[in-house]
Every structure is written in structure tokens, then in C-alpha cells.
Amino acid sequence: MNAALLRRAALLVWTLLVFTFIFAPIVSTIVFSFNADRFPSLPWCGFSLQWYEAVFADASVQRGLVNSLIVAAATSVIATFLGFAAAYVDYRYRFFGKAAYTAIVALPPTVPVVILGVAMLTFEGRIGLSGTLTGVTVGHVVLAAPFAMALVRMRLADLDPDIERAAWNLGATPWSTIVGVVIPFCLPAILASIFLTAAVSFDEFMIAWFVSGVNETLPVRVLAMLQGQVSPRINAIGALVFAVSMTLVVAAQILLGRNSRRSKEPQQ
Amino acid sequence: MSDAQSTQTLPSASPVTSSARATRLRFAAFWGLPPLVWQLAFFVVPLGFLVAMTFWSVKSFRLTPDATLANWTFILNAGFFRNAYIYTFWLAGLTALLASLIAFPAAYTLAFRLQPATRRFLIFMLVVPFFTSYPVRIYSTQIFFSPQGIINAALHPLGLGPISVLNSPTGTVIGYLVLTLPLVVLLQTFALMNVPKTLIEAAHNLGCGRLRTILTVIVPSARIGLVVAATFAFVLAFGDYVAPLYLGGSKPPTLSILIADQVKSGNHWPRASVVAVIMILTLVAVMSTMLALAYGRRGAKP
Numbered sequence: 001m002n003a004a005l006l007r008r009a010a011l012l013v014w015t016l017l018v019f020t021f022i023f024a025p026i027v028s029t030i031v032f033s034f035n036a037d038r039f040p041s042l043p044w045c046g047f048s049l050q051w052y053e054a055v056f057a058d059a060s061v062q063r064g065l066v067n068s069l070i071v072a073a074a075t076s077v078i079a080t081f082l083g084f085a086a087a088y089v090d091y092r093y094r095f096f097g098k099a100a101y102t103a104i105v106a107l108p109p110t111v112p113v114v115i116l117g118v119a120m121l122t123f124e125g126r127i128g129l130s131g132t133l134t135g136v137t138v139g140h141v142v143l144a145a146p147f148a149m150a151l152v153r154m155r156l157a158d159l160d161p162d163i164e165r166a167a168w169n170l171g172a173t174p175w176s177t178i179v180g181v182v183i184p185f186c187l188p189a190i191l192a193s194i195f196l197t198a199a200v201s202f203d204e205f206m207i208a209w210f211v212s213g214v215n216e217t218l219p220v221r222v223l224a225m226l227q228g229q230v231s232p233r234i235n236a237i238g239a240l241v242f243a244v245s246m247t248l249v250v251a252a253q254i255l256l257g258r259n260s261r262r263s264k265e266p267q268q
Numbered sequence: 269m270s271d272a273q274s275t276q277t278l279p280s281a282s283p284v285t286s287s288a289r290a291t292r293l294r295f296a297a298f299w300g301l302p303p304l305v306w307q308l309a310f311f312v313v314p315l316g317f318l319v320a321m322t323f324w325s326v327k328s329f330r331l332t333p334d335a336t337l338a339n340w341t342f343i344l345n346a347g348f349f350r351n352a353y354i355y356t357f358w359l360a361g362l363t364a365l366l367a368s369l370i371a372f373p374a375a376y377t378l379a380f381r382l383q384p385a386t387r388r389f390l391i392f393m394l395v396v397p398f399f400t401s402y403p404v405r406i407y408s409t410q411i412f413f414s415p416q417g418i419i420n421a422a423l424h425p426l427g428l429g430p431i432s433v434l435n436s437p438t439g440t441v442i443g444y445l446v447l448t449l450p451l452v453v454l455l456q457t458f459a460l461m462n463v464p465k466t467l468i469e470a471a472h473n474l475g476c477g478r479l480r481t482i483l484t485v486i487v488p489s490a491r492i493g494l495v496v497a498a499t500f501a502f503v504l505a506f507g508d509y510v511a512p513l514y515l516g517g518s519k520p521p522t523l524s525i526l527i528a529d530q531v532k533s534g535n536h537w538p539r540a541s542v543v544a545v546i547m548i549l550t551l552v553a554v555m556s557t558m559l560a561l562a563y564g565r566r567g568a569k570p
């Protein structure tokens with residue numbers, strides 16, 4: 001079967017090309033952040049940490065990093081609480097207008113961030129939030145809460161609604177049930193959501209660009225640097241941002257993986 | 269949310285006292301209200317405010333509440349807006365089509381040809397790009413395609429090139445593909461994985477060729493996922509700001525560049541709001557058309 005073999009090879013080569021296209025920019029960012037030469041081209045000019053040193057010495061980058069970390073931390077806590085609450089309401093209750101309720105909570109990621117950014121800027125300008133880190137956080141929570149809701153809701157799908165009902169029947173209050181049963185059951189998803197929403201916020205640049213004003217976050221600083229000339233410092237920042245985000249995402253993935261394995265065990 | 273009622277009320281429990289009901293309501297409100305209030309206050313209201321602002325005017329550089337249609341007539345009659353609209357729509361549509369076609373063989377390979385462990389790993393890999401700085405990826409792409417970049421360096425010994433795609437619509441589309449391809453491959457893979465294997469085997473047993481199986485069995489039964497993937501690609505490309513600016517050279521400008529320019533330098537927020545509202549209306553129309561296309565034909569089938 002030569003034709004079948006050829007077909008298989010062609011498919012594999014095509015898949016490889018697609019993945020190359022997707023990952024070449026990421027890999028080259030990391031590789032060239034260690035390159036001694038100013039202009040990223042082959043051949044490789046030797047290993048160097050000079051761009052990282054330049055980045056860490058740059059006060060505006062330091063400020064951006066600190067701002068980004070503050071915003072990401074605040075966003076992850078608030079968005080995860082709101083996402084958990086919305087997911088629990090969707091899981092527990094049926095009420096008039098529920099579709100509209102979930103839509104309002106879930107829709108923000110479908111709106112282009114450039115539009116969210118303008119809307120946030122005009123609105124926050126009115127209430128004195130624009131140009132503040134609080135303003136950036138508010139926008140990031142709007143964008144990140146739907147992801148938290150999705151993660152927790154997927155986990156809740158594995159929790160038999162009868163368990164909570166049984167607890168109520170035995171005299172437990174809704175409060176003690178949610179604290180004693182629902183939240184512990186959702187804990188892996190809640191932690192995963194904290195990491196994931198932090199990563200969403202840490203990488204978000206458009207809302208932050210419109211709203212942050214002089215309080216630039218790190219991605220906004222990168223956007224400003226892109227407007228300038230070619231600089232390997234951008235690669236160094238990109239690699240750093242990548243390291244932070246991937247740590248968060250891998251942590252979330254490990255939590256979710258353990259989560260699904262555990263939920264399968266009792267069924268067997 | 270005040271009418272939030274627990275449908276899971278205890279069937280045979282003791283009569284629910286009014287204080288227990290009040291506790292139940294407070295409990296529901298505690299979880300139900302914060303997400304609603306937050307998204308109303310910081311998502312619905314700002315978007316509503318954006319719509320309201322389209323009717324405001326700018327008098328001596330100051331925003332003034334007003335009820336004028338001047339911004340709408342200005343934007344709708346402006347040649348630069350019409351050109352930008354057609355250009356953005358066309359490039360986003362082209363991106364959705366190209367991304368779908370390029371992704372399909374890869375998604376097919378992932379869904380049908382690889383070991384489950386390899387597939388799981390590659391699916392995880394496809395999530396990675398969402399958490400790497402998109403502007404930095406565009407910056408890398410820009411360097412790849414620059415005149416002295418890696419692509420041209422590789423083409424030169426082959427007697428090809430030099431190609432120049434930067435500051436052109438081609439550059440913009442390449443950037444859009446950097447943005448959309450991971451998501452499209454991912455969604456297509458999920459769609460294809462849901463195609464019943466028995467259906468494919470049945471087609472093969474009945475003597476249906478591979479290509480014909482793909483076109484007449486696999487694609488129709490994965491249609492919803494494939495259409496959703498293409499729609500997401502359109503939505504992402506339509507609203508993107510970074511690729512048209514850094515790879516397209518913002519000439520001609522796309523709608524998102526018009527918005528950013530009007531807000532950041534032009535300082536004419538009402539006009540930018542008009543563009544934004546038109547973009548939202550366009551996306552709603554495109555999404556509902558595509559979803560109708562995806563779900564609609566199923567009913568027509570016997």
C-alpha cells in the first residue's frame with residue numbers, strides 16, 4: 001500500500017508544517033533572547049544574558065512587571081469568586097431569565113478587546129477609574145470571570161445534585177453544605193481558575209493599553225517597545241512573560257488533570 | 269435574582285418556615301448577585317454608554333452629551349470608513365477560510381491518525397499560544413519576514429525571493445493566521461473527534477473512497493464544530509489590532525486601527541464609538557448567520 005503510506009506521510013508533514021508555523025515565533029523569541037547579536041538572524045552569535053540584564057535594569061519594565069503582577073493577583077481572586085458564584089447559580093437554580101443571566105456573565109470574551117477597551121476607557125473616565133490599576137483590574141475581571149465560570153461549571157457537572165439535597169435533608173444549612181461539600185469538591189477547579197485567570201490578565205494588553213494611562217502594565221510596555229526599533233530586549237521580556245504564564249497554565253493543567261482522575265475513581 | 273427559587277426544594281421535608289425561606293433567598297442572592305452586578309456595571313453599562321456616546325458631540329475639544337446623528341452620518345458617509353470596513357471584512361473572511369483549510373488536514377491527523385497520548389500532548393501544546401504574549405509573537409513573525417530575516421535567508425540559496433510581505437495585506441493575513449490557527453486546529457480537532465467512528469467504518473465498508481468519506485461523511489457530521497471554528501477565526505481577525513498595525517503597516521487601516529487612532533490621537537470618541545458599535549452589530553450578524561448555517565440545515569435533512 002504505497003499510496004496509503006504516501007498519504008499518511010503527506011498528512012504528517014502538513015501537520016508538522018502547521019505546528020511549525022504556530023510555534024516558530026514562540027521558539028524564536030526564547031532562542032533569540034539569549035543571542036549575543038543585536039539583530040536576530042542566523043548564524044547564532046553566541047550565548048548572552050545581556051538582554052535580560054538590560055530588561056531588569058529598565059525601570060519602566062520593572063514598574064510594568066510590578067503593575068502586571070498586582071493586577072493579575074487581584075483579577076484572579078475576584079474573577080474566580082465571581083466565576084464560582086455564577087457557575088454555582090447555574091448548577092443549583094432554575095429561574096426566570098437564567099439564559100440572559102449566564103449570557104451576561106459569559107459573553108465578554110466574544111467582544112473584540114479593542115471595543116471593550118474603548119468602552120472601558122469612556123465609562124471609567126466618567127467614574128474616575130481610568131488611568132488606575134483598579135480600572136485595569138475591573139476590565140480584566142470582566143474578561144476573565146467567564147473562564148473561571150467555565151472551569152468550575154465543568155467540575156460541578158460531576159457533582160451529583162442529590163448529594164447537596166441529602167445534606168439539606170439531614171438538616172445542614174445551605175451555607176454549611178456549600179462550605180463543607182461544594183467548595184471542597186470544586187477546590188481543584190477553583191485553584192486552576194485562579195492560575196488561569198491570572199494568566200489571562202497577565203497577557204492582556206488591549207484593555208490595559210486603553211485604560212492604564214501612565215500606570216502601564218508589562219504587555220502595554222511591550223506594545224510601546226514594538227513601536228520603536230528592533231530590540232532583542234522584547235525577546236527577553238517575551239520569554240519572561242512566557243515563563244510566568246506557562247508556570248500558571250501548567251499548574252492549572254496539573255490540578256485539572258488530578259481533578260478528572262479523582263472524579264473517575266469512585267465511579268468504578 | 270430576587271425571584272430566584274430553588275427548584276430543588278425538599279419534596280417531603282417539614283413545612284418550610286418563612287425564616288428558612290428568607291435564609292434560602294439570602295443564600296441565593298449572595299451567590300447570584302455579585303456576578304450579575306459586576307458584569308452589568310462593568311460590561312453591559314460600558315457597552316450601553318458606548319452606544320449612547322455615538323449620539324454625543326464634541327464641542328471645542330470637550331465631550332458634550334447630545335442627541336445628534338452627526339457622528340453616524342459622518343462615519344457612514346466617510347469614504348475612509350467604507351474602505352476600511354470592506355477591507356477588514358474581506359481580510360477577516362479570507363482568514364477564516366484560509367485558517368479552516370490549512371487547519372483541516374492537521375486536525376484530521378490529530379483526530380484520526382495519532383495515538384491518544386500524542387494527541388493529548390499536541391492538544392495541550394495548542395493551548396500554549398493563548399498564554400504567550402501575542403504582540404511578542406507578532407514581533408517574531410515580523411523579524412522572520414523582514415528583508416534580512418530568516419525566511420529570505422533560507423530562500424536565497426534556493427534562487428528564490430526575496431519576498432516582501434511586510435506592510436501589505438499579505439502581512440496582515442499572516443498575522444491573523446498566527447492569531448487564529450491554534451484555536452481553529454483545536455476546535456476542528458474536537459469536532460472531528462466527535463464524529464462517530466462507526467460512521468466512518470460503515471462508509472469504508474460500503475466502498476466509499478477516503479476523500480469521498482471526508483467530504484460526504486466526516487465534514488457534514490462535524491459541520492457545527494467546523495463552522496464554529498471558522499466563525500471564531502473571523503471574530504478574532506475582525507477585531508485584531510496588532511497584526512494589521514505591525515505586519516500590515518496599518519496601510520490601509522482596519523476598523524480597529526481607526527478606533528484606536530480616533531481615541532488615542534484624534535480624540536474623537538463619539539466617532540470611534542460609532543465604528544465600535546458597527547463592528548459589534550457586524551459580529552452579531554455574522555455569528556447568527558454562521559450558527560444558523562451550522563444548525564439550520566440539520567432540520568432540513570430527512
